[in-house]
Amino acid sequence: MLRGIIEQKEISKERFEAKQDQIQKQALKRFIENDSKRNSNLEKIDIKDNTLKSRRKLLNDYDSIAMERIMGKSDLFPISYLQMGTNSGNSICRIQIRDDRGSFIGSGTGFLVSENVLMTNNHVIDSMRTALNSIAEFNYQDDVNFMPCPTCTFRLNPEQFFVTDEELDFTLVALKDNPSSDKQPKDFGHLHLVAEEGKILEGEYVSIIQHPNGGPKAVTIRENKVSSILDDFIHYLTDTEPGSSGSPVFNDQWIVVALHHSGVPNPNKKNTWIANEGIRISSISNYFAKKYNNFTAEEKMFIGEIFSNLDIFSEPNPSDPIPSQIDVGYDSTFLGLDYKVDLPGLSEEMKKDVSYMDNGSYVLDYTHFSIVMCRSRCLAYFTAVNIDGNQAKNIKRSGDSWNFDPRIPTDAQYGDELYAKNDLDRGHLVRRLDPVWGDKAIQANNDTFHFTNSSPQHKNLNQKIWLDLENYILKNAQNHNLKVSVFTGPVFRSDDMIYRGKFKIPAEFWKVAVMIKDDGKMSATAYLQTQKNMIENLEFAYGEYKTYQVPVARIEEITGLDFGELSQYDPIANIESAGMVIGAPEHIKL
Incomplete structure (x- = not known):
């Protein structure tokens, strides 16, 4: 269950920061290329109309003005919207990245996508080795009196489940229960991931719950306009800071539409940003749909819990040679019909x-x-x-x-x-x-x-x-x-x-x-x-x-x-x- 691991070099602060810098440069390149290739307004309308048809399926029937918000005709929300955001925030944690000696390297954000599987960025947790050294802290936030809440800390368990991909910059890793904690990961709930596209449109607003600069949990609500949607990424204008990598990006229905991973740096002014970039959840689910048959039965069990509506497909290569082309193999009756010896049974x-x-x-x-x-x-x-x-x-x-x-x-x-x-x-x-x-x-x-x-x-x-x-x-x-x-x-x-x-x-x-x-x-x-x-x-x-x-x-x-x-x-x-x-x-x- 150790997918996508090319190397397991020891993490360091320099290497961590270098990876962030590289990702920011790639995000800027995509932003500039997309800006120069914008489609006509007519094409955008056609795309939007088609997407709205699938979007309606995700709306609560009792939210009568949801479509008006999507079309930009209303800013009204039921009061339950805030409670839904609070509930969604329970499953979000701070990740402390540590080296082999336990020294603090940096921080990121993660969130539960099943009872004990965490999602974050590849550049936050890039290997089993980093995962084994790092920890996840839940409820790391202030209460209504601005006093720190009691936190719950858990070790990561990559030996049970670990999938990572550098190109889409995501990591999924299991968590261990903490026998000394009153709560376990499943007690914090998890965010359900929807594999289908159409969860967000250009011009809509997104919200992000995050641990900026490794600090207590914070949120930006609907101040973040989606400026463009690419094949695998979306760009949005929002307030995020270092440490927010790995945060969930929500639409107005508190459905996760993207995994935040980078700011888009301003090429003309140092330490300023022109946008932020997230990886589309539909692209991450598509990754698993394409590779589904390559996973083990246990991995498939975890994947099924994360993406319950995954549209599985495979791409067999007819040119691949089959070793024998002869359906023989081991014969259990080889010693005689009265002396059948079956293959050993697996637990x-x-x-x-x-x-x-x-x-x-x-x-x-x-x-x-x-x-x-x-x-x-x-x-x-x-x-x-x-x-x-x-x-x-x-x-x-x-x-x-x-x-x-x-x-x-x-x-x-x-x-x-x-x-x-x-x-x-x-x-x-x-x-x-x-x-x-x-x-x-x-x-x-x-x-x-x-x-x-x-x-x-x-x-x-x-x-x-x-x-x-x-x-x-x-x-x-x-x-x-x-x-x-x-x-x-x-x-x-x-x-x-x-x-x-x-x-x-x-x-x-x-x-x-x-x-x-x-x-x-x-x-x-x-x-x-x-x-x-x-x-x-x-x-x-x-x-x-x-x-x-x-x-x-x-x-x-x-x-x-x-x-x-x-x-x-x-x-x-x-x-x-x-x-x-x-x-x-x-x-x-x-």
């Missing part, structure tokens, strides 16, 4: 964090094997391969060219950036020769060279290749048809090392091998191998590694996967609970 939490294809499936089928990817870790939850020793082909390795699988997002797969200039190998999870059998052996060989099938392994671990476990099992099983089904994957732990600022490196890998022995009974054996003492220093790693034969139940325990009834066919299920060190192939118990 409900794991199902929320898988990479889906456009067809709604998360099982990536290749020739003789299948893979299920973990979205947040960009690595496989597991691989599953059928091995047929009788039909095995000896195809030589012709190179080391790896490819992304176009059926899932590229940013959901670790690529070459991880493996450059270090001792990490692209470890095959499905070993290259395992699915290489039968008439489609060449295609199977090629399919194994997808990044979905790779996992970062220290070269000393990868080159020993698990003591050639599959070779030993095939050679010694005395199986009448030499068939084996093998499941492999990394162990994901919260304390896995973060490498180069964003890659989490698994320290352990597991394998489960299933076969039918000569006596007709099924055997399911499990193995665990660690590289934990190898990756602490990737540049100067050394030391021994160990392989263990462990109960299948142990693999279920540390991965969260469900192997069904396989534990019943595990020869050490009731012998060893901690596992046995495998120093040589003859130590394996089948």
Whole structure:
């Protein structure tokens, strides 16, 4: 769930101010270009008439003079208008931007768009790292006696949900509950975002609730005329100050029409402004509509809470090659109809964090094997391969060219950036020769060279290749048809090392091998191998590694996967609970 993160450099006051300056220059450029390309009055009338038709749907039927206000014929408001503004302001907070040492860098504004998801600017919270260091303060305002109100402070929780985009300058990030607070984020309410266009017209007025200069909450009401509406931005004349970045821009119905992000500087006079600029909410919603199929199930759940009326569409590229074009993949009846071995089951939490294809499936089928990817870790939850020793082909390795699988997002797969200039190998999870059998052996060989099938392994671990476990099992099983089904994957732990600022490196890998022995009974054996003492220093790693034969139940325990009834066919299920060190192939118990 770490979308749009290109880098995670430590935030600094200089970098923060430089980004603001860059955004202001871009806003001025858009303002000048738009001013020189204004359409004719006739075209504006046509646009306005069309927009009014959709605008009427957003009005309260009991507000009888709402359309007169929109047309500029009345300034009358029901008294409830002020209460609606107060209610809307409850969900708006001050954001304190801090560096890794906890030092104050700057401030911004944010607002809740669901029970625990905050919206602000990308230039306020630009990465997970910044989010983890920063805090959100609600009710940071003065009461009717101009005395400070009690505030409620919450940490940001980017590991649960985090989406950011530099071009549209927005960030969505989850908040953590505060166990020491009487109130939690959901108690402050949230602003409902409307995806459709037509929520504001040129000439109308907007209101902004903000934390100017990082101070107590303030509001500008209807003194802010919309001067132009661009494809993704709107310009308006309003009083905003630094610290107001990330504020919601409201129309007269207190519907959020834009995310405030910058002033438009006066090119002729320093430190003065000719307008302000906000990102249209309809453009932000359009961003999610276009990319919707690239998000995980859990991300889609959050997005659905934020944009309940999102008009989802996708743009498939027919030229993208599909890895295999053969609907085979792992065969659960490969060992025989009486020995069905299904793919491991995922927990409900794991199902929320898988990479889906456009067809709604998360099982990536290749020739003789299948893979299920973990979205947040960009690595496989597991691989599953059928091995047929009788039909095995000896195809030589012709190179080391790896490819992304176009059926899932590229940013959901670790690529070459991880493996450059270090001792990490692209470890095959499905070993290259395992699915290489039968008439489609060449295609199977090629399919194994997808990044979905790779996992970062220290070269000393990868080159020993698990003591050639599959070779030993095939050679010694005395199986009448030499068939084996093998499941492999990394162990994901919260304390896995973060490498180069964003890659989490698994320290352990597991394998489960299933076969039918000569006596007709099924055997399911499990193995665990660690590289934990190898990756602490990737540049100067050394030391021994160990392989263990462990109960299948142990693999279920540390991965969260469900192997069904396989534990019943595990020869050490009731012998060893901690596992046995495998120093040589003859130590394996089948």
